[in-house]
Amino acid sequence: MEKNIIPHTYQISQDDRKKLNNQNSFLMWFTGLSGSGKSTIANVVEQELYKKGIKTYTLDGDNIRKGINNDLSFSPEDRTENIRRIAEIAHLMVDAGLVVLAAFVSPYKKDRDNIRSIVKDVNFVEIYINTSAEECERRDVKGLYKKARAGEIKNMTGISAPYEAPENPDIEINTEKETVEEAVYKIIEFITPKLQLNHE
Template sequence: MAKHIIPHNYQVSKNDRLEANNHNSFLIWFTGLSGSGKSTIANLVEKALFDLNISTYSLDGDNIRKGINNDLSFAPEDRTENIRRIAEVSNLMIDAGLVVLAAFVSPYKKDRENIRTIVKDVNFVEVYINTSIEECERRDVKGLYKKARAGEIKNMTGISAPYEAPEHPDIEIKTENEPIEDSVKRIVDFITPKLQLKNE
């Protein structure tokens, strides 16, 4: 099938979009256990960027699992496909000139490495939201851990399925030791140089 796909040369390029937006585009990937604070922090980082006139879009389980990936379960092979599709969607958004914020458990190292391959290393910022399983269970905002402990949820990361923590993330946030405002500032400070266009 791939040999019959012929790319079309569009008149508006990625560079044109970057120049129009006056900033670079890339993917900020938030990984961590359920309840670690990924979506909360990603949301605050997006708001901070939006206030700086940065064109952004956030991806998380709510807008992915209910739509494009509603045919996937939480079995290991489906988790891998879930992340692959998200990476491909992110890649299109990067081409569109957006800073993409993606908050997903993404428990497997190989899947996160595949994201890096799809969007290219230069476009990938890995943020590890490092929150202990005990704290995540204490928060249990969605009641998932309680259901997992009761056997109602299978393949729950941290309970009945593994989480392979990043060994060398670009940024590590320990939510139990750092105020959320400081975490958000650290992330924004880290990515600010990446936003600058090379010709500036």
């Protein structure tokens, strides 16, 4: 089948789209346990970028699983496929000239490494929302930990499935010590030079 797939060469490139948007395009990947604060922080970061006139799009775990990935379970294999598909979607959006924010547990290092290889290292910013499992369970924003403890949810990251923390993330946020405002400031400060077209 693959030998019959011949990509068409289009005249408008990623560089052309970035120039039109007057911004660089890249992927900001927020990883951490459920309830760590990924979506909350990504949401405020996007609001700040919007105020600056930056063209963005946010991909979020629950929204993706209700749509394009509604055929996937939470088994290790399906988690890997979930992240692979999201990485490919993000890659297209980066190619379209957007700053993409993605908030996903993404518990496996190999899957996050695969994202980096799909979108290319220069287009990838890994943001580790470092919140302890105890604190996430205490918050239990969606009631998932309670269900996992009751045996209603299998393969719950942090309870019955592992989370492999990033070893060298571009940005690390400890939500037990840093406020949302402090986290957002740290992220914006890091990515501001990257937004400039001449950064590359």
